[in-house]
Amino acid sequence: MTMINFQKAYTNLLSEDRGILLVLIGAVFIFELLGWIMQGQTFIFNSQRLFIIILQMAIIGIMAIGVTQIIIMAGIDLSGGSIIAIAGLVAASLAQTSDNFRAVYPTLTDLPVIVPVLAGIAVATLLGWFNGAVIAFTKIPAFIATLAMLVIARGLARGYTSGKQVSFFVEDFGVFGSGATPIWIFLSLALIFHILLTTTVYGRHNYAIGSNEQGARMAGINVKRHKMLVYSMAGFLYGIAAIIQTSRAETAQSGTGLMWELDAIAAVVIGGTSLMGGVGRITGTIIGVLILGIITSGFIFLRIDVFYIAIVKGIILVVAVVVDQYRHKNSHNR
Amino acid sequence: MTLNRNLSSDMNILLVLFGIAALFEILGWLLMGQSFLFNTKRLTIIFLQVSIIGIIAVGVTQVIITSGIDLSSGSVVAMSAMVAASFAQASGGFMMYFGGISDLPVIIPIFIGIAVGCAAGWFNGAITAYTGIPPFIPTLGMLVAARGIAVLYNDGSPIIGLTENFKFIGSGIMPVIIFISVAFIFHILLTRTVYGRRTYAIGSNEEAARVSGINIKSHKVLVYTLAGGLAGLAGVVMCARATLAQSGMGQMYELDAIAAAVIGGTSLFGGRGRITGTVIGVIILGVIMSGFTFLRVDFYYQEIAKGLIILSAVIVDQYRHNRSVSGAS
Numbered sequence: 001m002t003m004i005n006f007q008k009a010y011t012n013l014l015s016e017d018r019g020i021l022l023v024l025i026g027a028v029f030i031f032e033l034l035g036w037i038m039q040g041q042t043f044i045f046n047s048q049r050l051f052i053i054i055l056q057m058a059i060i061g062i063m064a065i066g067v068t069q070i071i072i073m074a075g076i077d078l079s080g081g082s083i084i085a086i087a088g089l090v091a092a093s094l095a096q097t098s099d100n101f102r103a104v105y106p107t108l109t110d111l112p113v114i115v116p117v118l119a120g121i122a123v124a125t126l127l128g129w130f131n132g133a134v135i136a137f138t139k140i141p142a143f144i145a146t147l148a149m150l151v152i153a154r155g156l157a158r159g160y161t162s163g164k165q166v167s168f169f170v171e172d173f174g175v176f177g178s179g180a181t182p183i184w185i186f187l188s189l190a191l192i193f194h195i196l197l198t199t200t201v202y203g204r205h206n207y208a209i210g211s212n213e214q215g216a217r218m219a220g221i222n223v224k225r226h227k228m229l230v231y232s233m234a235g236f237l238y239g240i241a242a243i244i245q246t247s248r249a250e251t252a253q254s255g256t257g258l259m260w261e262l263d264a265i266a267a268v269v270i271g272g273t274s275l276m277g278g279v280g281r282i283t284g285t286i287i288g289v290l291i292l293g294i295i296t297s298g299f300i301f302l303r304i305d306v307f308y309i310a311i312v313k314g315i316i317l318v319v320a321v322v323v324d325q326y327r328h329k330n331s332h333n334r
Numbered sequence: 335m336t337l338n339r340n341l342s343s344d345m346n347i348l349l350v351l352f353g354i355a356a357l358f359e360i361l362g363w364l365l366m367g368q369s370f371l372f373n374t375k376r377l378t379i380i381f382l383q384v385s386i387i388g389i390i391a392v393g394v395t396q397v398i399i400t401s402g403i404d405l406s407s408g409s410v411v412a413m414s415a416m417v418a419a420s421f422a423q424a425s426g427g428f429m430m431y432f433g434g435i436s437d438l439p440v441i442i443p444i445f446i447g448i449a450v451g452c453a454a455g456w457f458n459g460a461i462t463a464y465t466g467i468p469p470f471i472p473t474l475g476m477l478v479a480a481r482g483i484a485v486l487y488n489d490g491s492p493i494i495g496l497t498e499n500f501k502f503i504g505s506g507i508m509p510v511i512i513f514i515s516v517a518f519i520f521h522i523l524l525t526r527t528v529y530g531r532r533t534y535a536i537g538s539n540e541e542a543a544r545v546s547g548i549n550i551k552s553h554k555v556l557v558y559t560l561a562g563g564l565a566g567l568a569g570v571v572m573c574a575r576a577t578l579a580q581s582g583m584g585q586m587y588e589l590d591a592i593a594a595a596v597i598g599g600t601s602l603f604g605g606r607g608r609i610t611g612t613v614i615g616v617i618i619l620g621v622i623m624s625g626f627t628f629l630r631v632d633f634y635y636q637e638i639a640k641g642l643i644i645l646s647a648v649i650v651d652q653y654r655h656n657r658s659v660s661g662a663s
Contacts, residue, residue, distance in 0.1 A: 076470075138649045139656075141602065143470050145645065147405075151589060152641035159634030262478060275468065307486045314479035318472050322465045329466075 020272055020287045027291055031298035043301055051180075057293035058182035061286065062241040063264040064271075065193050066128075066234030068285045071268055072197070073230055074210045074277025075135065075142040080238050080264055081257035082153035083127050087242035089157055091120025092166040092252035100168040104161060113172035120246070121239030127153055128235015132228035150261070157254040167251035177248025185244060189237065194282040206230060210277030266313060267292050269320040276328050292316075343599055347614045350597075354618060358625035370628055378507070382575075384620035385509035386411075388613065389568040391591040391598075392520050393455075393561030395612045398595050399524075400557050401537045401604020402462060402469040406476035407565045407591055410454045411584030412484040414569030418447030419493040419579030427495030431488065440499040447570035448563050454480055455562015459555035477588070484581040494578045504575025512571055516564065521609040533557060537604030589644060594619050596647040603655050619643070 028044050035043035044050065063080045070077050093104035095116035103109050127149060134145045175181065197203035205226050208216040217223050246252045271288025273280025295316070299309050355371055362370035371377070390407045397404045420431035422443035430436060454476055461472040502508065524530035532553050535543040544550050568587075573579040598615025600607025622643070626636045 134645065134649075138652055140645075140648045140652045143403075144602065144648050147589065148641040148645040148648075150641075151586070151644070152638050155634050155637030155641065158637070159632060162632075162634070259478065262474065275471070305486065307482045307490075310482035311479045311486075314475035314477070314482070317478075318461060318467075318475040321467045321471045322461070325465050325467045 017272070017281065017284050017287060020270065020284055020291070023270075024287055024291050024294065027294050027298070031294065031301065034298075034302060038302055043298060049297065049301070053293045053297045054183055054290075055180070056297070057289045058186040059241045059245050060260060060263045060267060060292070061186045061289040062189055062237050062244070063260060064267045064285045064289055065189055065282060066237035067261075067264045068268045068271070068273050068280055068282055069193065069197065069206060069230050070142075070234050071265075071273050071275060072206050072210045072277060072280040073227065074213070074275075075227070075231070076146065076265070076275070077131065077231065077234055078143060078146040078261050078265075079127070079131060079149035079153055080234070081260035082150045082157065083124050083235060083238045084242040084245060084257035084260065085157035085252075085254055086127070086153050086160065087120045087124035087239045088246040088252040088256055089160050089166055089254065090123045091116040091243055092169065092246050093161070094119050095169040095173040095246075096166070097168050097170050103168075104166055110170060113170060113175070116173060117176075117243055120243050121236060124239030124242060125232050125235040128238065129228060129232040131235070132231025135231065136224040136227040154254070157256075161254070163254055165251050165253045169247070169250065173247055174250070175247065176244050177246075177250075182244045182248065185240065189240070190282055190286055197282060202229075207278055210279075212278075262313065262317065263292060266317040266320060269317065269324060272324075274324050274328060275321060276324070344608065344610050344614065347598055347611055347618070351614055351618050351621065354621055354625070358621065358628065361625075361629060365629060370625060376624065376628070380617070380620045380624045381510050382507070383624070384616045385513035386568050386572050386575075387587060387590045387594060387619070388513040388616040389516050389571065390565050390587055391594040391612050391616050392516050392609060393564035394588070394591040395595040395598070395600050395607050395609060396520065396524065396533055396557050397469075397561045398592070398600050398602060399533050399537045399604060399607045400554060401540070401602070402554065402558070403473065403592070403602070404455075404458060404558065404561050405470055405473040405588050406454065406458060406480055407561070407568075408584040408587035408589075409477045409480035409484065410451050410562055410565040411569040411572060411587055412579075412581055413454065413480040413487070414447040414450045414566035415573035415579040415583050416484050416487045416493060416581060417450045418443040418566075418570045419496060419573050420487070421446050422496045422500040422574075423493070424495055424497040429491075429494060431493055437497060440497065440503070443500055444503070444567075444570050448566040451566015451569065452559050452563040455559040455565070456555060458562065459558025462558065463551040463554040481581070484583075487581070490581055492578045492580045493573075496574070496577055501574050501577050504571050504573070504577075509571050509575060512567070516567070517609050517613050524609060529556075534605055537606070539605070589640070590619060593640065593644045593647060596644070596651055601651050601655060602648060603651075 031043045035041060067077055067080065094108060094111055095113070096103045096109050098109040100109065131146055131149050134140065135142050176185070197206060205216070205221050208219065208221060209223055209226060213223060245256060267288035268280070268285050269275065269288070270291055271281070271284030271286070273284060295312070296309055299312070358370045362368055390411065394404055394407060421435065421438055422440070423430055423436050425436035458469070458473050458476055461467065462469040524533060532543070532548050535546070535548060536550055536553060540550060569584065572583060594615035595607065595612050596602065596615070597618055598608070598611030598613070600612060622639070623636060626639065
């Protein structure tokens with residue numbers, strides 16, 4: 001049984017992701033061409049650049065794994081960036097060394113590294129759960145509930161240390177962001193959630209709620225509980241992203257993660273997950289994350305102003321959703 | 335009958351306003367030993383601060399009545415302010431945006447600011463109406479794009495040295511007068527004209543509105559364009575008051591505007607809402623924020639409170655909607 005499902009997952013990967021893979025290859029090709037014309041050097045055959053692209057996208061990628069599952073369920077989450085900020089600060093405040101004179105908690109220094117990690121992930125999971133509970137029980141639109149969380153979590157992050165940075169961590173805490181570790185964590189999480197979504201009851205419930213919530217309820221799925229689970233799961237992933245980000249930057253501040261939720265949503269939608277719900281794959285999201293990373297890094301490579309990247313990202317998001325809308329209409333007309 | 339019902343729903347929000355004001359008055363005497371409300375300086379500041387949000391909220395109310403949403407207002411404020419200010423510089427400044435253009439008649443920057451806002455709004459409306467994607471997506475894209483343009487416009491530097499005539503728009507109680515006029519005009523438009531009837535019709539039942547011959551697409555584009563234009567006007571007033579334009583202006587103002595509209599009784603499900611309610615909603619928001627500052631509550635907690643206020647207002651709206659749906663069936 002499991003074997004067959006794996007096979008199905010593999011065939012899906014090949015057939016459905018082919019379109020986006022072509023987009024990825026096309027984007028790489030264009031930047032390679034522009035690189036030779038404008039900069040006189042290669043864009044892609046530079047192992048250092050490739051490594052940085054993937055490293056930078058690992059954190060957005062971990063967020064995007066959570067966002068993919070929410071969007072498959074026909075939900076949305078705009079609060080990821082703000083949750084990363086507060087979770088990162090909480091983790092950082094518990095990861096400080098004792099030779100720091102201005103520690104946030106002077107009595108809680110030199111703790112074993114598991115404490116800050118669990119604390120950061122717990123805070124993020126709790127906020128995710130709150131999103132899910134509000135959406136499931138009050139039935140208000142998900143984008144409003146998570147927009148409120150965007151403001152609330154950012155306020156919590158600013159209030160937690162009154163806007164001050166938190167740094168000087170114990171040595172062990174540096175592990176999560178060093179070298180290629182973020183990439184390995186990203187890929188492992190992607191694999192785990194790919195399997196969860198394609199082969200387990202959790203995944204089937206997720207797709208069922210996204211395609212037809214009423215039908216899923218009739219079929220006996222506890223929709224409220226599942227929604228809370230998925231939003232908590234996304235919070236959990238934001239927590240992991242926050243740990244990696246804090247460990248890599250060797251500091252935590254309240255402004256971290258500003259607008260990252262948009263990057264994550266863009267990656268998910270580029271990767272073929274439909275905002276109408278019921279359709280989407282983790283494999284597509286990985287390719288979507290890579291496309292976004294290639295474009296961002298390509299713009300920097302061509303020395304185009306960062307603010308143009310913001311404008312282009314806004315346009316990419318809208319175009320991806322419009323394409324999704326047309327696909328959705330076509331599939332209905334068939 | 336309709337008039338009575340409108341009056342009674344605004345009555346409820348007015349009572350909330352009075353209740354909150356009374357609460358802060360009591361807390362003021364208990365905690366700070368002074369009056370909160372009977373302080374003309376504080377009252378003036380409250381009204382001045384809410385005017386800018388109020389102008390935006392008038393546009394956002396109409397968008398929400400069509401069961402749409404606009405998340406781009408804050409960024410459009412900044413973009414319009416930057417462009418308008420660049421046409422409002424006085425000669426002799428040392429940081430001129432356009433070397434040869436200075437001391438233009440004040441109507442030109444005002445007009446350009448509003449036009450920039452309208453263009454952004456038109457874009458929002460056109461994408462929403464013609465592609466049918468959920469409106470929070472294109473307006474979220476516009477939130478990012480318009481902020482990017484605002485920063486790029488002058489490489490992140492502010493634009494200063496505005497003409498005296500231009501600064502006059504933001505001086506004294508001019509912002510309040512502009513806000514009240516805008517609110518009055520759109521109140522009349524929504525309650526007395528075909529424009530208003532169509533706006534409500536689309537929001538209550540889009541399919542029925544289409545069948546009854548309303549051109550849904552062009553009307554939606556019109557409503558979003560007007561909302562963009564009002565955000566542009568807010569940008570003009572704001573930079574005139576600050577006597578400079580900055581790319582960081584108006585951050586998160588869209589949330590305040592949406593909160594004001596929803597507190598004021600406009601339903602996110604569409605078809606229901608009044609400008610009068612929004613005006614009271616804006617004042618409630620202003621009183622709460624000013625009350626927090628008055629009680630020396632940390633700025634960070636004000637943000638958290640704002641998020642909780644939005645959440646509560648939307649949950650109350652949802653509850654009202656559920657009740658009216660089950661009441662009708």
